[in-house]
Amino acid sequence: MKLISFLAAGMLLVSGSSFAQQVLRVSAIPDEAPTELQRKFKPLGEYLEKKTGMKVEFTPVTDYAASVEGLINNKLDMVWFGGFTFVQARERSRGQVVPLVQRVEDEKFxxxxxxxxxxxxxxxxxxxxxxxxxxxxxxxxxxxxxxxxxxxxxxxxxxxxxxxxxxxxxxxxxxxxxxxxxxxxxxxxxxxxxxxxxxxxxxxxxxxxxTPPYYDYNWTVRADMPADLKKKITNAFLALDAGTPEGKQILELQKASKFIPTRAENYTAIEAAAKNAGLLKK
Incomplete structure (x- = not known):
């Protein structure tokens, strides 16, 4: 898969302890073809633009590791992770990433x-x-x-x-x-x-x-994202309603009945499974 970059210069304007950001850079683990990921994200991206007042750009990545590195190295601002890639990102960043929301379906995936x-x-x-x-x-x-x-x-x-x-x-x-x-x-x-x-x-x-059920996917951001932006993004996801045409389209594309808040502690079983399987250092 080719890495398609939409990154533009000057996305972040840093000033003291706060920053103003014009572009929300989003990606997802490449568990499907890049064209399919972009098709699924397009209506969600347009919705998030309206809710945050920012331009939203989706950047496909070459592999799962690139999604982790992109977030922790400040190349991306928000990523759709699987449970294991979230655990990897949390470990690589020493806890400097935060899961915001997951689908109801991800509680028992x-x-x-x-x-x-x-x-x-x-x-x-x-x-x-x-x-x-x-x-x-x-x-x-x-x-x-x-x-x-x-x-x-x-x-x-x-x-x-x-x-x-x-x-x-x-x-x-x-x-x-x-x-x-x-x-x-x-x-x-x-x-x-x-x-x-x-x-x-x-x-x-x-x-x-x-298989038996387990926690899986979530939308994750870096811990240094401003609190008000985290809240806007979280509220936007929580407000998605299958009873509206816009909400119905987005939720269907995301294979979700609705989104709910999540937290890092939900993924401790995934971390334990990864260590037990020898896929994560104990």
Missing amino acids: RSVFITTSPAITKLADLKGKTLSFGSESSTSGHLMPRSFLLAAQVDPDSDLKRIAFSGAHDATVAAVAGGKVDAGALNISIWQKLVDEKKVDPAKVRVFYT
């Missing part, structure tokens, strides 16, 4: 394991088979599926014939449907979206395991 093989009906059946995760830094496409595999006494690194990383959830589905791997693990929301849009045939590619 799930991953699905899919296959085309009739011989695979449970996680234990994956032993000796090939499996695709999404990105290595994906919560729902790698960390939590790996965690539940380990809990089922299946070690992806030693019990499977081969593991691959597709880079994105839709790419995982394509790999399974195309016979490149025996099975795949991905975000339940994107799986359902692909089924609803008839981009995958659930009679051929089927879900054989759905």
Whole structure:
């Protein structure tokens, strides 16, 4: 994926302990194609412009790590993180990032394991088979599926014939449907979206395991963002109403029934799972 930059000079005017900002620089983990991420964000960006009085620019990034580095290195102001990328950003910044809101659906998020093989009906059946995760830094496409595999006494690194990383959830589905791997693990929301849009045939590619729920995605900002701007952004998300045409469009594109406040403590289980899986230093 090409890194598309819309960054302009002079976005921040620093003065003493406060700063005036003309552009809100936003990005998201690339768990789908860049064109799809931009399509989903466009109405939300226009809405946030009205609510904040600022220009909002969406900058796709090349990979999950770039979204973390962009936020903590002051290249971005707000990022749509998965639970694991939020934990990584919090650790890398030494606590200098703050999650503002999440979807109601993110309180009890799930991953699905899919296959085309009739011989695979449970996680234990994956032993000796090939499996695709999404990105290595994906919560729902790698960390939590790996965690539940380990809990089922299946070690992806030693019990499977081969593991691959597709880079994105839709790419995982394509790999399974195309016979490149025996099975795949991905975000339940994107799986359902692909089924609803008839981009995958659930009679051929089927879900054989759905994980228990866990906290996942959120919108995160840097801790040094002015309090009044944090409040404007938070209130804008909380005000989204499916009963209005604008709210309905945005919420549907974001696969959300509504947004609710969140906090860093919600992601302690994700942090523990990452450490247990050896994906985060203890």
